Amino acid sequence: MTKDRELKEYRVPSDLSEVQRASADILDFLKTVPLSEGGLFDLRLCLEEALINAMKYGNRLRPEVPVEVGVEIDSDEVRIRVKDQGPGFDVAQLADCTQSDNLLRTRGRGVYLIRKLMDRAEYNACGNELLMVKRLPKRRG
Amino acid sequence: MTVKVIQRDGVNVFQVNGEINISTSPELRKSFETQPSKKIVVDLEKVSYIDSSGLATLVEILKKTKMQGGSLGLSGLSEKVRSLFEITKLDKLFSIHPTLDAAVEKVR
Numbered sequence: 001m002t003k004d005r006e007l008k009e010y011r012v013p014s015d016l017s018e019v020q021r022a023s024a025d026i027l028d029f030l031k032t033v034p035l036s037e038g039g040l041f042d043l044r045l046c047l048e049e050a051l052i053n054a055m056k057y058g059n060r061l062r063p064e065v066p067v068e069v070g071v072e073i074d075s076d077e078v079r080i081r082v083k084d085q086g087p088g089f090d091v092a093q094l095a096d097c098t099q100s101d102n103l104l105r106t107r108g109r110g111v112y113l114i115r116k117l118m119d120r121a122e123y124n125a126c127g128n129e130l131l132m133v134k135r136l137p138k139r140r141g
Numbered sequence: 142m143t144v145k146v147i148q149r150d151g152v153n154v155f156q157v158n159g160e161i162n163i164s165t166s167p168e169l170r171k172s173f174e175t176q177p178s179k180k181i182v183v184d185l186e187k188v189s190y191i192d193s194s195g196l197a198t199l200v201e202i203l204k205k206t207k208m209q210g211g212s213l214g215l216s217g218l219s220e221k222v223r224s225l226f227e228i229t230k231l232d233k234l235f236s237i238h239p240t241l242d243a244a245v246e247k248v249r
Contacts, residue, residue, distance in 0.1 A: 016163050041190070041221050048192055052163055098230040104204055106197035109229050113193060116228050 005074045011066040012051060014059035014084075023048050026071055026080075033078055034137055042117040043078065043134055049110035050082040050130050058084025058128055077119070080132045088127030144172040150249045153178035154241065158187040161195030169195070173202045179211030182244040186217025196231060203235060212236070216244035 008029050012022040027044055035043065051067055059065040070081040097108040115121045120133035142159035153176060161169055173181075183199065185191075199215070206213045214236040218226065226232040238244035 019163055038221060044190075045192055045225075048162065052192075052194070100233070103230060103234045104200060106200055109193040109196055112229065113225070 005072065007070065007072045010069040010071070012055075012069060013063040014055040014061055014065050014067060015063040016052065016055060016061070019048055019051050019055070022051060022069070026069065029071060030073065030078060033073060035078075035134070039134065043080075046114045046118050046121075046132055046134075047080060047082075049114055050080070050132065053110055054082050054084035054086075054130075057089065058086030060086070075136070077136055078134045080134075081129060082132070083129040086128050088124075091123050091127055142168060144169060146172065146176050149182075149241075149245045152180040152182055152245050152249050154182045154184055154245065156184045156187070160190040161188060161198070162190065162192045163194045166194040166198040170198050170201065173205075177209075179206065179209055180248050181206055181211065181213040182216055182241065182248055183213065184216050184241050184244070185219075185222060186241070188219070188222060191222055191225060196225065196229060200231070200234070212248050214238055214244035214248045216241045 010022060010026065012018055023044055026047060027040070030043065054067040055061055059067060065085050068083040072079040091111065094111055095102050095105070095108055097105060097112050102108070114132060118132045119135045120131070122131045123129065142157065142161060142165035145156045145158070147154045147156065155172065157169065159165065181202070203213050216238045217240065218237060223237070226235065226237065236247060238247060
């Protein structure tokens with residue numbers, strides 16, 4: 001069965017002042033998806049967390065090195081790929097930010113939130129590309 | 142984002158309005174640094190969005206306040222903002238109150 005599918009790609013300079021603009025552009029592309037206000041909040045938050053991590057830890061805030069973002073929509077889900085040009089990291093090494101010893105830490109919550117709020121969040125083998133998936137409610141009729 | 146500081150019963154109330162994100166978190170941190178206090182309430186009633194940098198900034202302010210022997214409460218969290226505190230278990234760390242009055246009463 002063929003399903004309507006839309007794809008858009010973005011290249012975002014690794015400059016934290018670009019996060020809000022890129023996020024607004026991408027959310028504008030996603031404005032027709034049937035997500036609740038809360039679902040859109042989650043999508044925006046995860047997208048911005050992924051962009052910030054890619055800019056800071058992957059591309060080391062070098063504005064000339066872009067973060068590549070691919071956004072794909074079909075009738076079932078939204079898929080967002082965020083790729084940086086860094087060497088990647090081992091996501092298994094991240095400390096659990098919800099452990100009582102770690103609650104006062106000021107880092108490490110971005111990836112945790114992405115994993116909790118998206119329906120799927122997977123890194124590639126070297127850890128420099130993240131795929132985030134949010135399932136869409138079934139349309140009636 | 143704007144931050145307005147008012148005094149209520151000897152408590153510094155930081156009323157935040159807008160989004161606390163990677164661009165505005167430094168501004169929020171600065172407003173606490175320029176008006177330090179041992180008794181703080183952060184009123185988040187008019188905060189529509191917060192990201193992990195915003196959560197981290199609040200954790201930082203809580204740490205500093207506690208190190209100085211002070212106390213800090215949060216009030217007015219929307220359902221969505223509160224859910225982020227719950228998911229990250231920061232609701233165990235912060236004293237969270239439904240209203241500004243309740244937070245001031247607890248902190249003062």
